[in-house]
Amino acid sequence: MVMGASITTYPEILRGYELLLELMRRNKILNWNQLQQKTGLSSAALWRLRDGDAASLSLDELSRIALCRRHHAEHIALSIPLGNFLDKLGILPPHPELEIKRRECLELQQQLQQLNQEKETLRKDGLRLHSELQQQQLELTQEFRKSTFEKLQTLLVNYPSIDQMVKVKPELPAKNLLSSFTPLENLLKEWDYQPIGKPWEQVEYNPQIHQPDTGDIAESEMVYIRFIGYQHQGNILCPAKVSRTLPGAGK
Incomplete structure (x- = not known):
């Protein structure tokens, strides 16, 4: 009672x-x-x-x-x-025990309310950070595209005209067009994209950095580089394409 x-x-x-x-x-x-x-x-x-x-x-x-x-x-x-x-x-x-329990209950209710508030704050912070990260990614992507376009602008502007000139004058010497590709070479240097081999260079076949045109080429066999590859900081971006013969020389 x-x-x-x-x-x-x-x-x-x-x-x-x-x-x-x-x-x-x-x-x-x-x-x-x-x-x-x-x-x-x-x-x-x-x-x-x-x-x-x-x-x-x-x-x-x-x-x-x-x-x-x-x-x-x-x-x-x-x-x-x-x-x-x-x-x-x-x-x-x-009853003192009942009063203690009542106070404990009130304290727990206050702690629960505080935890819910903190949870809501963390949720809002998470949404805000996610939004900011997406915005930063968008800005970085736009900045990267803008910077790359500026570096290749000369090539991109001249290429359509070069294409038209070659169609009209197929006898036009290729050396007259090579200077247009300088911006592309500069960009590769800036990105530290290193070429693998040189065109028509004869080298020993290395399956780590070369892609053969036939499956029977043995390691260390002498081959010619038909198309160079690229690597970046030790990672092979694309292997150089190699063959036993040079273009036009037959197999």
């Missing part, structure tokens, strides 16, 4: 009765019989509760009315913390 409660007046009884009805309505408990079934209260305890004599009930009975026990989910009743329930009924038990 909850000790230390004062004599209950009629207005207090009425407020307690209305409070119970409101909590029952919120939890879809249609009548007092349903409340009794959910809480497992005796008929006598239920009548004392209805008559405003909640102070005469035991702490266990009040706990079953306010909130189910942890391991008896089928006894869910009014779904209100016990401390709040007792405060609303005007019951102030002097």
Whole structure:
């Protein structure tokens, strides 16, 4: 039994009765019989509760009315913390252990609220950082394209005209066109893209850096480089294409 409660007046009884009805309505408990079934209260305890004599009930009975026990989910009743329930009924038990539990409950609620706020803050920060990263990637991509275009601008501007000149004048010496490719050579140097071999150079076949035109070329066999390859900081970007013969020389 909850000790230390004062004599209950009629207005207090009425407020307690209305409070119970409101909590029952919120939890879809249609009548007092349903409340009794959910809480497992005796008929006598239920009548004392209805008559405003909640102070005469035991702490266990009040706990079953306010909130189910942890391991008896089928006894869910009014779904209100016990401390709040007792405060609303005007019951102030002097039980020190109950007061400690109530304070602990309030502290846990505050900690949970703070954790939820921190979680929401982290979520917003994550979305903001993701958006900023996407924006930075876009800006870097645009800057890279702009910088590359500027380095190749001369070649890109001249190439269509060179293509047209070759079609109109196929006899035009190729050496007159080689200077147009200087920007491309400069860009490869700036990126530190190193050529593998030289065109028509004779070298020993190395399967690590060469791509043969036939599958029967043995390692260290002498071959000619038909098309150079490229490497960057020790990584092979594309191997040099090699053959036993030079173009036009036959096989």
